Amino acid sequence: MKHEPTIIIDFNQKRMKFEKPLQIWQTHKLEEISGIFEKVQEAIDGQFYVAGYVSYECAPAFERHFSVCEPDAEIPLVWFGVYERPVEEVDIAPKGVYSVSDWSAGTNRVEYTNNIESIHAAIARGETYQVNYSTRLKARFTGDDFAYYEDLRDVQTNYSAYLNVGRYRILSVSPELFFHWNGEHIRTKPMKGTLPITGSKQTLFESEKNRTENVMIVDLLRNDLGRIAKTGTIKVPHLFEIEEYPTLYQMTSTVEANTKPGVTLFDVFQAMFPCGSITGAPKISTMKIISYLEKEPRHIYCGSIGLAVPGEGITFNVAIRTVLVDTHTQLAVYGVGGGITWDSTAEDEYDEMRTKSRVLTYRHERSGSQT
Numbered sequence: 001m002k003h004e005p006t007i008i009i010d011f012n013q014k015r016m017k018f019e020k021p022l023q024i025w026q027t028h029k030l031e032e033i034s035g036i037f038e039k040v041q042e043a044i045d046g047q048f049y050v051a052g053y054v055s056y057e058c059a060p061a062f063e064r065h066f067s068v069c070e071p072d073a074e075i076p077l078v079w080f081g082v083y084e085r086p087v088e089e090v091d092i093a094p095k096g097v098y099s100v101s102d103w104s105a106g107t108n109r110v111e112y113t114n115n116i117e118s119i120h121a122a123i124a125r126g127e128t129y130q131v132n133y134s135t136r137l138k139a140r141f142t143g144d145d146f147a148y149y150e151d152l153r154d155v156q157t158n159y160s161a162y163l164n165v166g167r168y169r170i171l172s173v174s175p176e177l178f179f180h181w182n183g184e185h186i187r188t189k190p191m192k193g194t195l196p197i198t199g200s201k202q203t204l205f206e207s208e209k210n211r212t213e214n215v216m217i218v219d220l221l222r223n224d225l226g227r228i229a230k231t232g233t234i235k236v237p238h239l240f241e242i243e244e245y246p247t248l249y250q251m252t253s254t255v256e257a258n259t260k261p262g263v264t265l266f267d268v269f270q271a272m273f274p275c276g277s278i279t280g281a282p283k284i285s286t287m288k289i290i291s292y293l294e295k296e297p298r299h300i301y302c303g304s305i306g307l308a309v310p311g312e313g314i315t316f317n318v319a320i321r322t323v324l325v326d327t328h329t330q331l332a333v334y335g336v337g338g339g340i341t342w343d344s345t346a347e348d349e350y351d352e353m354r355t356k357s358r359v360l361t362y363r364h365e366r367s368g369s370q371t
Helices: 029-045 056-062 109-124 145-153 203-208 210-226 265-272 283-294 344-358 361-366
Strands: 008-012 014-018 023-027 049-054 079-082 099-100 130-143 159-164 170-176 175-183 185-189 191-196 234-246 247-259 304-309 313-317 324-325 329-340
Touching: 008 049, 008 304, 014 049, 023 029, 029 056, 029 265, 029 304, 029 329, 056 265, 099 145, 109 130, 109 283, 109 329, 109 344, 130 145, 130 210, 130 283, 130 344, 145 170, 145 324, 159 304, 159 313, 170 304, 175 265, 185 210, 191 210, 191 344, 203 234, 203 247, 210 234, 210 247, 210 265, 210 304, 210 329, 247 324, 247 344, 265 361, 329 344
Parallel strands: none
Antiparallel strands: 008 014, 008 159, 023 079, 049 079, 049 304, 099 130, 130 329, 159 170, 170 324, 175 185, 175 313, 185 247, 191 247, 234 247, 304 313, 324 329
């Protein structure tokens, strides 16, 4: 029986549901990615809706010097569906039942501390300024994955998306915008700087460490945008803004520009992907460090999920706060990390990782229930 994918995009408090795609384009091969982007561009130019994802391991397709871990042969590197329109009536069935085991970290404190020390050594050698180092949490999952997505979305909702693409289910509750582009103007909103909700907005705003992390990534994105922007149009209208979520505060900045004539979606990804907020700087040498330390692929985590809407433009998130569920093995994987600079300590960064993971259990902590 042929599987019919279901895509739900919850960007900026607006839900769009997509079923019965006219076309599906996916691949496990890096050399086929540029061709898929050409087809996606044709669909966008033809005023169709396009929704899908680009995994982190696609990076070498846009810049051959980018280093990534060997991707899982079973998970498509990219997946895009083409649609005439979203489903008009978004009827959400009553929430089903699901079970999630305790999340176990793939990296213990000792290994984590050793890796932070390795990053400090790389910074001292001048190989990097900041490394977005991450690890994976894993759990057993059974039941209704969409119900779990809805519970996760109660915590963070700005750029959330649910993708049922067959064997794999992607539950992304990302608060971070990668870019919105209407064909002429592009806006990106990197997120770098975190504080638990038990702290205060002012404390995060005044944190020199978090400001340093943030401005490094702002400068990186300004440089990335320079490859596709008209001269003199790159601006930073908002710097060090603080966003509040139920479990934490996040520091964001906004970088925008007017794009050159003839720029395509592939050009945008070639200039900007992966987003600097989840790599660090400079990208080429830093991604080499990441692939050496992490030793396993990120998959959708730190990739991007997006939607093209005729007449409105193209929006992609940074796929953080994202759970990947394998329905065959009943394994759920959640990536979590943070920007490591010279001033970072292993203890603080490990605590920040735990703060960012609270999205997984926040609803049950609040209700006093267990799943």
